[in-house]
Amino acid sequence: MRRPFAVRAGALLGGVLFSGAFAQLTGPAAIPASAADGDKGFTIEDPRITESSGLAASRLHPGVYWTHNDSDDGPYLYAVDSATGKTVARIALAGVGTPRDVEAISIGPGNEIWVGDIGDNLGGTWKYVWIYRLPEPKKLVDQTVKATQYVVKYSDGPRDAESLLVHPRTGRVYIIDKKEDGGHLYEGPAKLSVSGANVFRPIAAVDLWATDAAFSPDGSRIAVRGYFGGISYAWNGGKIEREGRLDVPLQRQGESVSYSADGTRIMYGSEGAGSSVAAEDAPEGASSGSKSPSGGGSSSASGDDGGSAATGGVKVGALAVVAVCAVFFGLRRLRRRG
Known part of the structure; x- marks a missing residue:
């Protein structure tokens, strides 16, 4: 939204x-596409991708990033070669309903793709949202893949969200809601159920108007981005601790974030036709994500999201x-x- x-x-x-x-x-x-190293940044060339809202680095196919459109496309995922910016496969999801507002994508253990149909264009009034899970195809060709659909509710009522995270080791699913004055990290059940609703509960505050978030490949930290900035958090089993600001590049409409498959870079995506995916070095320590003094005291959305x-x-x-x-x-x- x-x-x-x-x-x-x-x-x-x-x-x-x-x-x-x-x-x-x-x-x-x-930043132009780099034929030698896609993790230096690339441009999405596919004219079908006009509202790229999520981004996830494939671990099965080096150099490939998965993305999807927002709410005006259908149950489709696109595999984009970061060396050329070209789509190498379009996946149609079978076994799910008509998507409403797909906002996020993540890769979990066993190379499973998780898709978050978690946006709420009605301003947080839908009684439930959906998550889809499917195996990542071993061969990148246009195909249809059967997905599992889960119903999600929040313990404290409906809300808008654009950030879906799946821990790369435990497989547990998390969501961050989208609020101007900062949201919360919501934790799903240890194992999602296909029968009935899966209730997500808030476990930690997030100091950002979050448009996406991603786990590092080792699961030790998360990167949370907004329109104008981002924050790196140490994971600590879900008791997140702020490390510092992320160096988020200027983009037309900053929507997505993903670590590169090796964890050395953070990739930032944006919406629009021919949108760019920019790369920045990932933080290596507790303070390397911040290039300026962080100062003491509490944080505000404007302070953290504005540079x-x-x-x-x-x-x-x-x-x-x-x-x-x-x-x-x-x-x-x-x-x-x-």
Whole structure:
């Protein structure tokens, strides 16, 4: 659900930072695809992928990233070769209903793909959402794969969410809800059931308006991103501890995040036709995710999601670009869905 973001970001930032926006709009283009190493960043070339909302690095097929559209496509997943940006397979999910708002994708133990149909375009009013699980195909060709569908409810009522995480070792499923002033990490049952609803319960606060999150390949930390920034957390068995800010790049509409398969890079995806996936070095220690002093005291959504004082000059122009683009894409989505 991005319409509130477009309206608020545009109103707050558009007029104040217009001059910075003009300077940024005439600046360098997005990171190009690298034929030698896709983990340096790439551009999604498939014209069918116009609203890439989730991203997950395949462990079965090196250099391949799985993605999907938001809510206007169907039960499809796309395998994208990061060396070329081209789709090498489209998977149709069988055995599930019509998706409503697919927002996230994750790879669990045994190379199983988990898909989160967890967005709520009605503002957190759907009584339940869905999660789909399917085996990752061993051969990357267009095909139909049977998936298992799970019904999900929250212990404290309906909510919007765009972040689905599956622990790479335990296989336990987690969701982070999407709230401007920060959300919560929700833990699912140890084993999901196909009969009845699976109740997810909040276990920790998250200091971000989260649009996606991902486990590191060893399960020791999670990366949580928002529109303008991100945070690295040590996992600690679900008792997450903040390590520092992530160096999230400027993007048209930042939606997705994934660790590379080897855990050395964090990949950041965005929506829109021909959208870019940018790469940054993954944090190696408790403080390496932050390039500026973190300071003491409690965090706020605006402080954590808006960049640091050390890079304030760059961030001002960056925020302006995001504001202008947000208004454009938000209005386009309103016209299309109205």
